[in-house]
Amino acid sequence: MTEKFVPNISTELRKDIVRVPEVINECSGIMIFGKLIKSIIFTTDIAIIRNTNAHAVIAVYPFTPHPAITKSIIEAADIPVFSGVGGGLTQGTRASYMSLFAEAQGSIGVVLNGPTPIETVVDVCAVVDIPVVSTVTSLYTPIEDKLAAGVKIINISAGRKTEEVVRHFRQLYPDLPIIATGGPTEESIRGTIQAGANAVTYTPPTNGQLFSKKMEHYREIERVSFEE
Secondary structure, three states: OOOOOOOOOOOOOHHOEEEEOOHHHHOOEEOOOOEEOEEEEEEOOOOHHOOOOOEEEOOOOOOOOHHHHHHHHHHHHHOOEEOOOOOOOOHHHHHHHHHHHHHHHOOOEEEEOOOOOOHHHHHHHHOOOOEEEEEEOOOOOOHHHHHHHHHOOOOOOOHHHHHHHHHHHHHHHHOOOEEEEEOOOHHHHHHHHHHHOOEEOOOOHHHHHHHHHEEEEEEHHHHHHOOO
């Protein structure tokens, strides 16, 4: 079959966006409310979120979730947002309230940390009408009760063992939607996909790294101009 030509429209001001690796498009994707999501950028940097070709953003961070952060990210994003709502330090009623707030603000899903007790999972699943995503950090993360409580997607983040963990849970749950970290290389991303991930998260360069590259470019322009 001849590959179809895809028109590519951009502008000079928007050419320097953060692009996710093309290999991610090899995964099946997850269809949520009619939107097919394959690539998910892992960041809370609003400038990066606003300048990426990823299909969605997963906005989780190592602090207690706060409505102001969730609101700011969703308002700035022009792609669907999976919002972190706690589960580790933040549990119970507060996690439920954060989930309700995230849904009301427009999140496409809410993300609970791995240590989330089953009571909190039950509470969150009972109050939101968007997918609840449960984070998996190892082969030993208990998910059976969480799936029974209403979790719709798992998000596997197991470091170097992510591919192994994806394969393990894919064998146990052939039809379960799985998001997983892809790692730093095309080879590691493809391995995660082949192990059974439906969508892949990508960690972009930091704002400082991106700025450093741009400043080097500016310095080179100045040097060439000076020599001429």
